[in-house]
Amino acid sequence: MEREPMRIREGYLVKKGSMFNTWKPMWVVLLEDGIEFYKRKADNSPKGMIPLKGSSIYSPCQDFGKRMFVFKLTVAKQQDHFFQAAYLEERDAWVRDIKKAINRIDGGQRFARKSTRKSIRLPETINLSALYLSMKDPENGIKELKLEKDKRVFNHCFTGTCVIDWLVSSSSIRNRKEGLLLASSLLSEGYLQPAGDTSKAAAEGLSDTPFLDLSDAYYYFPDSGFFCEGYSSDDDVVLKEEFRGTIVKQGCLLKQGHRRKNWKVRKFVLRDDPAYLHYYDPAGGEEPLGAIHLRGCVVTAVEDMPDTKKYDAENILFEIITANEIHYYLQAASSTERTEWIKAIQSVARTGK
Numbered sequence: 001m002e003r004e005p006m007r008i009r010e011g012y013l014v015k016k017g018s019m020f021n022t023w024k025p026m027w028v029v030l031l032e033d034g035i036e037f038y039k040r041k042a043d044n045s046p047k048g049m050i051p052l053k054g055s056s057i058y059s060p061c062q063d064f065g066k067r068m069f070v071f072k073l074t075v076a077k078q079q080d081h082f083f084q085a086a087y088l089e090e091r092d093a094w095v096r097d098i099k100k101a102i103n104r105i106d107g108g109q110r111f112a113r114k115s116t117r118k119s120i121r122l123p124e125t126i127n128l129s130a131l132y133l134s135m136k137d138p139e140n141g142i143k144e145l146k147l148e149k150d151k152r153v154f155n156h157c158f159t160g161t162c163v164i165d166w167l168v169s170s171s172s173i174r175n176r177k178e179g180l181l182l183a184s185s186l187l188s189e190g191y192l193q194p195a196g197d198t199s200k201a202a203a204e205g206l207s208d209t210p211f212l213d214l215s216d217a218y219y220y221f222p223d224s225g226f227f228c229e230g231y232s233s234d235d236d237v238v239l240k241e242e243f244r245g246t247i248v249k250q251g252c253l254l255k256q257g258h259r260r261k262n263w264k265v266r267k268f269v270l271r272d273d274p275a276y277l278h279y280y281d282p283a284g285g286e287e288p289l290g291a292i293h294l295r296g297c298v299v300t301a302v303e304d305m306p307d308t309k310k311y312d313a314e315n316i317l318f319e320i321i322t323a324n325e326i327h328y329y330l331q332a333a334s335s336t337e338r339t340e341w342i343k344a345i346q347s348v349a350r351t352g353k
Contacts, residue, residue, distance in 0.1 A: 006032050009097045011090075012041075012298045012349075014321065016064075016082040023067070023084065025298035025321045030097055033105060035073070035081075040296060040323065042190070050081055052098070053105050059095040068301040071095050086300050086342050126182065131172060132191040135163075136221055142166050147218055149196060152246065156226045157195050160217040176213060183211040192219045195226065200272070204347060248272050249344040252282055254331035263331065270341075275348045277320075294349040296323035299342050318342055 009030040014023045015037060026047070027038040033053065036046040054076030061072040061082065069091040073081045085091035135141050142163060144156045164179040173179045186192045187203060187210055194200045195218040202212045211219075220226035228246060249270045254263045266279040266289065275295045278288040302317045316338050320328040332338035 008032065008101060009094060012296070013094070014067075014084040014298050014300055016084075018079075018081075023321070024325060025296075025323070028083065030094070030101065032101055035098070050075060052102050055102055057095055057098050057102065059091065066303045068303055073098065084300050086298070086346055087339055126172070128186060128189055128191060131182075132186065132221075134170065135166065135191075140170075144220070144224060149216060149218070152196070152228055154195050154218050154220075154226070154228055156224045157218045157220040159215050160199065160212045160219060161215045163192070163211075163219060164213045180209050180211055180213055183213075184209055187211050187219075190222060193222050193226075194218070195220050195228070200347070204350075246272050248348055249341065251337075252333075253341070255279060256329040256331075268330075270344055270348060272348050277345065277348075292320055292328055293322055294320070294345060297321060297345070297349045299345045299349070301338060301342065302329070320345065 007029055011028065012025055013028045015026040015028070016023050027041040027043070029036045029038070029046075033051065035050040035052065037048055037050075038046050050073060056074045057071060058074070059071035061070045063072065063082065064070055067084050069085045069088060071083055071085070071091055071094065073083070075081070083094070085094060142158050145158055147154045147157055147159070160183070163183050164176050167173045167179045167182060168176065173182055183192065187194070192211075194203045196216075198214070199212060199217040199219055201207065202217065203210050211217075247269055250268060252265055253268050255266045255268075256263050265282050267282045269278045269280070269288075270276075271278070275293065277292040277294055279290055279292075280288050298321045300319055300321075302319050316332045316335055318330055318332065318338050318341065320330065322328075330341070332341055
């Protein structure tokens with residue numbers, strides 16, 4: 001049986017169209033021998049495949065002055081493919097791994113990634129889709145609970161410890177270490193979602209494992225009725241907010257209008273569940289003027305745009321491309337603030353509901 005190529009890196013990037021100068025968000029998967037790109041993460045078949053044998057990669061790429069953090073991949077047939085990352089460190093990580101994969105192919109070697117995690121072999125009988133259905137079984141599956149932490153109530157969720165306990169009791173694994181690997185696979189494939197700061201930080205790579213076997217790390221099924229409630233600051237009554245979830249970041253930005261292309265100051269509020277960026281009149285008002293759905297979006301820095309010079313917009317513009325390919329252009333007060341917004345939006349787009 002032929003060995004399936006290793007997935008070295010994957011994530012959303014902005015890709016330039018092959019025929020027209022259009023840039024669209026794509027779910028990009030770097031394999032040992034090529035790059036696959038999908039319209040959406042959940043798609044089963046790729047929109048295209050770029051072979052790495054005989055390819056060359058160029059970074060930084062200055063072919064597009066208005067777009068930052070672009071890298072170019074030139075294949076053996078002298079065709080150019082352009083990708084844009086969200087910020088410098090992300091671009092450099094992609095370029096580093098692609099270079100390593102190309103060098104391995106040229107040297108006739110397989111890709112090997114250093115890892116501090118101990119490799120654990122799972123039983124070959126494990127089927128994540130079937131396991132997910134068993135976990136959701138109303139009688140014998142994992143029980144959804146109402147859990148409380150950090151002045152918030154998480155509805156229809158469960159702890160990391162409960163997941164590992166269930167995997168052990170159902171004989172799906174042989175020990176808790178093996179359970180961590182299996183639960184991490186369920187998390188990476190989207191069968192589980194993190195809820196709360198502890199589990200989200202681990203999923204973002206800030207822990208030894210993406211999944212945590214802890215009683216204060218919360219998770220939920222993506223198609224459940226999960227929502228988060230916060231305590232009132234005046235008393236201990238739980239209030240269901242008009243917009244669910246925790247505020248991750250808020251502040252004023254300039255936003256370009258879709259029709260007149262004029263720029264106006266708006267107050268933006270970024271929430272993690274559901275994954276929305278609401279914007280308001282900064283002069284006041286409880287009702288939002290609109291919202292940007294972030295689930296599956298791509299966010300990138302841009303260099304400049306028409307009608308922005310009067311705002312002295314150098315190094316402070318960024319663009320959000322939603323899953324249905326609507327483009328939003330925003331302007332921060334500084335390059336540091338722009339990077340903070342990009343990273344916050346990226347985090348919510350990956351883990352928010």
